[in-house]
Amino acid sequence: MDYEEMAGKYIAPTYGSRGLTIVKGKGIYVYDETGKKYYDCFSNMGVNILGHNIPEINRAVAEQLERITNLHGSFTNDKRSLIAKKLIEVSPKNLTKVFFSNTGTESVEAAIKFSRLATGKTEIIAAKMGYHGKTIGALSLTSTLKKYNEPYEPLLQDVKHFSFNDIDSLKEVISEKTAAVFLEPIQGEGGIRIPGKDFFVKVKKLCEQNNALLVIDEIQSGMGRTGKLFAIEHFNVEPDMICMAKGIASGLPMGAVLITEEISSKLFSGAHTNTFGGNPLVCAASLATFDYIEKHRILENAASVGKYFIEQLRTIESPVIREVRGLGLMIAVELKTKNTKYAKDLQDKGVIIIPTGTTVLRFLPPLIFTKKDVDEVVKIVRDVLSS
Ligand SMILES: Cc1ncc(COP(=O)(O)O)c(C=O)c1O
Structure with a gap:
């Protein structure tokens, strides 16, 4: 029995399943049991503001x-x-x-x-x-x-x-x-x-x-x-x-x-x-x-990287995007269609976000995100939302 099956068998079914077993995190990344790396734009629903496994x-x-x-x-x-x-x-x-x-x-x-x-x-x-x-x-x-x-x-x-x-x-x-x-x-x-x-x-x-x-x-x-x-x-x-x-x-x-x-x-x-x-x-x-x-001037970073993140998401030309909105690193891409498929595609391509309601892709990344991290994530979001 793998961990996913064990969880299904023994844990009370009050959570939906993302179909992913995460075993460790470092900085802005989390890793599954095969060692595959994911950008964590989920942060455990906004909890891990400084990322994972922070030495301090x-x-x-x-x-x-x-x-x-x-x-x-x-x-x-x-x-x-x-x-x-x-x-x-x-x-x-x-x-x-x-x-x-x-x-x-x-x-x-x-x-x-x-x-x-x-x-x-x-x-x-x-x-x-x-x-x-x-x-x-x-x-x-x-x-x-x-x-x-x-x-x-x-x-x-x-x-x-x-x-x-x-x-x-x-x-x-x-x-x-x-x-x-x-x-x-x-x-x-x-x-x-x-x-x-x-x-x-x-x-x-x-x-x-x-x-x-x-x-x-x-x-x-x-x-x-x-x-x-x-x-x-x-x-x-x-x-x-x-x-x-x-x-x-x-x-x-x-x-x-x-x-x-x-x-x-x-x-x-x-x-x-x-x-x-x-x-x-x-x-x-x-x-x-x-x-x-x-x-580490985290508030300033959240403000400036958040602004950049929103600007970059707004450059994506996709027929499925209704609106990009946010403040700092609290960001939504609202779709004209259901979010489930896109959330799953993003996850498969290495970006974990939070599907919210039926049409929103919510991004709550750690506040240590850099503009370079944003560029890498937006590239994947562009791929997924344009295909
Ligand atoms: C605004 C807000 N209030 C309250 C809660 C509940 O917090 P907890 O899940 O720690 O009970 C949440 C959780 O997502 C939240 O976002």
């Missing part, structure tokens, strides 16, 4: 392994305190405290609970085509595909959805009953949807008028993916909470919620806890990640 991150993790790996949040740990300080230093000024989780969906769950505590209200508003995770609370906000939600209904009560980037649609649902509005700055699973420049300023104003919190989900768009540490920085507003995960520890499972002093003042011992959140191992990886980002 490996060293930090190895050193921490020999000290202590897990430590409950009721004890203080050097690495946990240092990364908390770092996260607050780099986040918008009004965010002063951090809660640690382990995944994106857990960050969203925490933010839902904090919204209730801080406002005394229960109603949450989220956007259509938004993705916030798959635990019951986060899933109630997620609205990308009906098949994710419907089998689990009833989900959370008091959740309303409006059309992303349509302020009138938000006006129809927001009221004094609203505890919080949860939004991705750029919808990722929704197909890389970038809102208008003033959308978030208007959202924030409506939130203030209704005493509702603005919670920004940076789980996919954060950690430099769009050329700024947080994508919301492109839109000139200060959120009341930011949810983080994915790239925060370069591939180790870690999540965080950044909150205001006011929200923090409503929390109490036991308000929300977990066993692994902020464990020293992931905190060490996260500290090393921030060091690397600063030392």
